[in-house]
Amino acid sequence: MALEEAIGAFQKSExxxxxxxxxIREVSETRRIHxxxxxxxxxNSTSMSRGAMVEVLVDGQFGYASxxxxxxxxxxxxxxxxxxxxxxxxxxxxxxFTQAQRPPTQARYRSPILKxxxxxxxxxxxxxxxxxxxxxxxxxxxxxxxxxxxxxxLITRYVxxxxxxxxxxxxxxxxxxxAVAQDGPVVQRRTNGGMRGRSYQGGWEYLYADHLWERVDRxxxxxxxxxxxxxxxxxxxxxxxxxxxxxxxxxESIGHPLELDRILGDERNYAGWSFVKTSDFGxxxxxxxxxxxxxxxxxxxxxxxYAFDDTGTRAERHHLIxxxxxxxxxxxxxxxxxxxxxxxxxxxxxxxxRAPIDRMANINLEPGNSSWDEIIGSIDRGxxxxxxxxxxIDDFRNKFQFGCEYGRxxxxxxxxxxxxxxxxxxxxxxxxxxLAKVGNLATTETYGTPNCGKGEPNQVIKVGHRxxxxxxxxxxxxxxxx
Amino acid sequence: xxISPITRVAFEDLSNRILGQLEPGxxxxxxxxxxxxxxxxxxxxxxxxxxxxxxxxxxxxxFLKSEDGYRRATAARTLTGLSYDDRRLTxxxxxxxxxxxxxxxxxxxAVPPQGGQSSTRETxxxxxxxxxxxxxxxxxxxxxxISGIYSAGPVVRAMANSxxxxxxxxxxxxxxxxxxxxxxxxxxxxxxAGLDWDASAFDRSIAxxxxxxxxxxxxxxxxxxxxxxxxxxxxxxxELLGLLAYxxxxxxxxxxxxxxxxxxxxxxxGFSDKFSLREDFSxxxxxxFNDQGELSPEKLPLVEDGAMKNTLINQRTAREYGLVPNxxxxxxxxxxxxxxxxxxxxxxxxxxxxxxxxxxxxxxLNWSDIPGGRITGMTRYACFHVQAGKIVAPIENMRFDEGLxxxxxDSLEAVGRRLExxxxxxxxxxxxxxxxxxxxxxxxxxxxxx
Numbered sequence: 001m002a003l004e005e006a007i008g009a010f011q012k013s014e015x016x017x018x019x020x021x022x023x024i025r026e027v028s029e030t031r032r033i034h035x036x037x038x039x040x041x042x043x044n045s046t047s048m049s050r051g052a053m054v055e056v057l058v059d060g061q062f063g064y065a066s067x068x069x070x071x072x073x074x075x076x077x078x079x080x081x082x083x084x085x086x087x088x089x090x091x092x093x094x095x096x097f098t099q100a101q102r103p104p105t106q107a108r109y110r111s112p113i114l115k116x117x118x119x120x121x122x123x124x125x126x127x128x129x130x131x132x133x134x135x136x137x138x139x140x141x142x143x144x145x146x147x148x149x150x151x152x153x154l155i156t157r158y159v160x161x162x163x164x165x166x167x168x169x170x171x172x173x174x175x176x177x178x179a180v181a182q183d184g185p186v187v188q189r190r191t192n193g194g195m196r197g198r199s200y201q202g203g204w205e206y207l208y209a210d211h212l213w214e215r216v217d218r219x220x221x222x223x224x225x226x227x228x229x230x231x232x233x234x235x236x237x238x239x240x241x242x243x244x245x246x247x248x249x250x251x252e253s254i255g256h257p258l259e260l261d262r263i264l265g266d267e268r269n270y271a272g273w274s275f276v277k278t279s280d281f282g283x284x285x286x287x288x289x290x291x292x293x294x295x296x297x298x299x300x301x302x303x304x305x306y307a308f309d310d311t312g313t314r315a316e317r318h319h320l321i322x323x324x325x326x327x328x329x330x331x332x333x334x335x336x337x338x339x340x341x342x343x344x345x346x347x348x349x350x351x352x353x354r355a356p357i358d359r360m361a362n363i364n365l366e367p368g369n370s371s372w373d374e375i376i377g378s379i380d381r382g383x384x385x386x387x388x389x390x391x392x393i394d395d396f397r398n399k400f401q402f403g404c405e406y407g408r409x410x411x412x413x414x415x416x417x418x419x420x421x422x423x424x425x426x427x428x429x430x431x432x433x434x435l436a437k438v439g440n441l442a443t444t445e446t447y448g449t450p451n452c453g454k455g456e457p458n459q460v461i462k463v464g465h466r467x468x469x470x471x472x473x474x475x476x477x478x479x480x481x482x
Numbered sequence: 483x484x485i486s487p488i489t490r491v492a493f494e495d496l497s498n499r500i501l502g503q504l505e506p507g508x509x510x511x512x513x514x515x516x517x518x519x520x521x522x523x524x525x526x527x528x529x530x531x532x533x534x535x536x537x538x539x540x541x542x543x544x545f546l547k548s549e550d551g552y553r554r555a556t557a558a559r560t561l562t563g564l565s566y567d568d569r570r571l572t573x574x575x576x577x578x579x580x581x582x583x584x585x586x587x588x589x590x591x592a593v594p595p596q597g598g599q600s601s602t603r604e605t606x607x608x609x610x611x612x613x614x615x616x617x618x619x620x621x622x623x624x625x626x627x628i629s630g631i632y633s634a635g636p637v638v639r640a641m642a643n644s645x646x647x648x649x650x651x652x653x654x655x656x657x658x659x660x661x662x663x664x665x666x667x668x669x670x671x672x673x674x675a676g677l678d679w680d681a682s683a684f685d686r687s688i689a690x691x692x693x694x695x696x697x698x699x700x701x702x703x704x705x706x707x708x709x710x711x712x713x714x715x716x717x718x719x720x721e722l723l724g725l726l727a728y729x730x731x732x733x734x735x736x737x738x739x740x741x742x743x744x745x746x747x748x749x750x751x752g753f754s755d756k757f758s759l760r761e762d763f764s765x766x767x768x769x770x771f772n773d774q775g776e777l778s779p780e781k782l783p784l785v786e787d788g789a790m791k792n793t794l795i796n797q798r799t800a801r802e803y804g805l806v807p808n809x810x811x812x813x814x815x816x817x818x819x820x821x822x823x824x825x826x827x828x829x830x831x832x833x834x835x836x837x838x839x840x841x842x843x844x845x846x847l848n849w850s851d852i853p854g855g856r857i858t859g860m861t862r863y864a865c866f867h868v869q870a871g872k873i874v875a876p877i878e879n880m881r882f883d884e885g886l887x888x889x890x891x892d893s894l895e896a897v898g899r900r901l902e903x904x905x906x907x908x909x910x911x912x913x914x915x916x917x918x919x920x921x922x923x924x925x926x927x928x929x930x931x932x
Contacts, residue, residue, distance in 0.1 A: 041586060041587050043556065045556035045557065046556075046578055048557075048559050048571075050560050065535075066533075066537065068536065068537060068538060069563070069564060070562075071564075082533065082534070085532040086532065088532070088612075088613050088615070088616045092529045094528040122555070123584075126585070126586050130587060185745075185750060267629075268629040268661060268663070269630040269661045272845070355531055390848050390851075390858070392848045392859055399860065399880075403850050421851055425881070457519070457521050457535070476932075
């Protein structure tokens with residue numbers, strides 16, 4: 001009851017009486033991390049981050065103040081600080097907001113979980129990490145073998161002066177391992193999906209999912225295979241992206257450009273903005289008609305599922321791009337009020353010490369109709385790329401260059417062998433326009449990443465991406481350093 | 483007035499209480515980060531978000547000694563600054579660690595707490611009052627289309643361990659990291675920072691940036707792909723250094739195939755004799771101690787006249803490979819880097835560049851091939867096409883893909899004489915400290931790809 005009582009106490013103060021709205025988001029994040037390298041423990045840690053973000057609306061401006069102190073007096077004092085910030089900024093407000101940007105919620109959410117945080121002991125997971133690295137080190141040419149696993153239990157409680165009383169309990173699991181192989185001047189790295197991509201809502205059960213030891217063996221084998229593989233050819237042709245690389249492609253060239261705060265210029269000084277304009281919604285043909293992209297925080301086990309965002313907005317599935325046409329933005333209620341563009345429930349904060357901003361959640365490319373055999377069989381000459389290892393895109397989200405860990409050559413409809421250092425580059429809309437085949441449900445996989453950075457002050461947030469295998473035509477591809 | 487949630491007295495008291503709870507065979511390291519920060523975010527000459535963050539986190543690393551060596555486990559807890567709460571939180575954390583550590587495998591690379599020279603450094607500053615900061619900033623900005631963030635307040639880094647070592651570093655300061663725009667949305671980027679609020683420095687920075695905008699009013703030209711002569715201004719060099727900061731000079735990364743420096747070690751590449759890089763803590767804007775309390779040398783040369791002199795080695799790496807540590811942090815990253823200045827004066831830059839590209843800023847750098855030593859990224863903000871030593875027009879942003887040993891090696895034609903501080907304005911998880919000091923670089927060849 002401390003949160004509600006703190007709101008009541010603040011509302012009795014002079015600043016409180018002048019305030020139009022106050023809300024408190026209490027966050028408690030418990031995390032366990034276990035990692036090992038080359039048969040030895042590297043890190044075994046626990047952490048508990050706990051505090052509250054208090055937001056107050058005064059004269060149409062939200063101000064915020066975070067505090068690690070959760071007693072009524074401290075929370076009420078934080079509300080006073082937030083109100084002071086709001087009041088001093090209100091004369092210069094970018095927009096006059098109202099309570100409509102903080103709708104009341106009473107929603108409850110809990111991630112599905114089979115093996116809870118305490119169901120496996122630290123020693124058990126620490127030993128598993130060591131065993132994975134020992135199995136990865138199957139050759140003297142494996143220079144480094146490492147393994148990592150983390151599980152977060154994130155509890156968010158949200159109350160407000162206009163009737164919010166929501167609670168979410170998310171379990172967020174990430175596991176990865178890597179093998180670095182060296183033979184003379186050639187060094188090649190292979191991981192279990194790149195970008196810590198195996199990130200899901202759930203528990204320790206994901207440690208063993210998808211035939212763990214087969215994946216471990218494959219990562220080691222492919223790291224060694226790449227040592228003698230030819231360089232990815234420098235040529236323009238057919239590019240097949242596996243779902244773990246589609247994660248990055250969707251993230252950088254769809255997710256970020258559609259963030260409404262970028263389009264409105266909030267991010268100009270840091271992450272950049274977007275080639276997308278407010279006038280493009282409902283008009284711009286973003287890519288081929290095979291392209292259907294959704295914001296979907298309702299997918300079970302996907303990394304960024306939730307019932308309401310950090311402003312209390314109810315989370316629902318929406319199409320962002322339908323048959324290639326841009327229809328909706330990634331913007332929360334504040335950006336929607338400023339722009340008049342339809343958006344989604346995506347105002348999210350990285351923790352209790354940051355205010356919510358427009359973020360991705362689960363951004364998914366919907367499956368198409370092509371089978372794996374149809375996709376590969378249609379290619380005369382091309383490259384399959386998987387697992388991201390390098391990413392860079394300009395501040396308007398146009399010119400990108402991405403690199404992958406593992407490539408395979410396709411000739412005359414057949415896979416003919418591995419290639420190393422596969423890279424490609426392009427420009428966002430022309431690239432998506434060249435989307436020629438979208439894989440069916442059988443080719444679809446779900447990934448996520450805990451490391452999406454954005455915002456001033458900076459925030460790292462967790463996102464999910466689900467995608468089928470995709471074929472793009474006429475893409476510029478190339479290999480590693482000469 | 484903003485005060486860090488954890489004061490020195492409170493940290494000393496809390497440290498002594500935790501360390502007093504140790505049992506035989508246990509050793510402990512404590513590492514504290516604490517801050518109180520005001521953040522005001524601008525978009526246009528308007529405020530997008532304004533707020534205040536009070537935060538403190540303590541990392542507790544327990545070492546348990548046995549006949550075979552050490553086990554090691556870590557717990558982090560948010561501190562409240564309320565002594566009763568923090569004593570309970572840390573006592574619980576220690577109990578959690580005790581429950582966990584006996585299950586763990588021996589850690590042969592663990593380095594238990596060491597004694598040594600303790601230190602205290604406290605820097606106070608006079609900042610803008612919280613309630614009037616926004617008004618002051620807006621008045622200085624005027625009607626300009628500006629985007630960025632003002633950050634201010636105290637920051638603390640401290641440590642204590644069971645070997646008796648104590649370090650305390652507290653500082654206050656402010657920075658305004660911003661970009662300013664033409665109606666066509668071309669921009670100039672700048673950061674102004676200090677300890678005491680300095681209205682004249684703030685005004686000078688805004689005026690200088692506004693003056694630079696004039697050169698951006700001409701229509702931008704689109705460059706063809708290819709190799710160009712370029713001048714990388716100090717901020718652009720700072721972006722490159724920012725990429726190198728994450729482990730490139732770390733001994734562990736080099737030995738584990740995750741650094742381009744491997745090429746140098748194997749004799750397959752080298753730096754230009756015009757390139758010198760050092761860690762330099764003499765400026766005093768970051769702690770010299772790392773989270774285990776080890777002190778870095780005040781100056782540590784990494785590259786001197788093109789020759790590798792040192793890599794960054796932390797205690798754990800030193801234990802694993804039988805080396806001598808040199809105060810590197812856990813990630814063996816650059817903490818307070820300085821690239822030595824050369825002989826090219828500001829007044830001569832355009833003439834020496836002749837025909838080429840003046841690059842003010844780079845953006846979104848990443849390794850496109852780490853072992854191969856190749857970097858990709860974008861130009862950003864005020865970049866210009868230069869012909870016959872004169873600025874002709876701004877350019878549309880271009881992507882580059884270029885070798886580290888070309889940029890700091892074969893293609894390095896001259897180094898600017900003047901060093902510029904690139905203040906560290908990152909705020910991931912907490913406000914970061916310090917910055918990089920860099921000159922500009924004149925390169926005879928730089929590959930633009932798209």
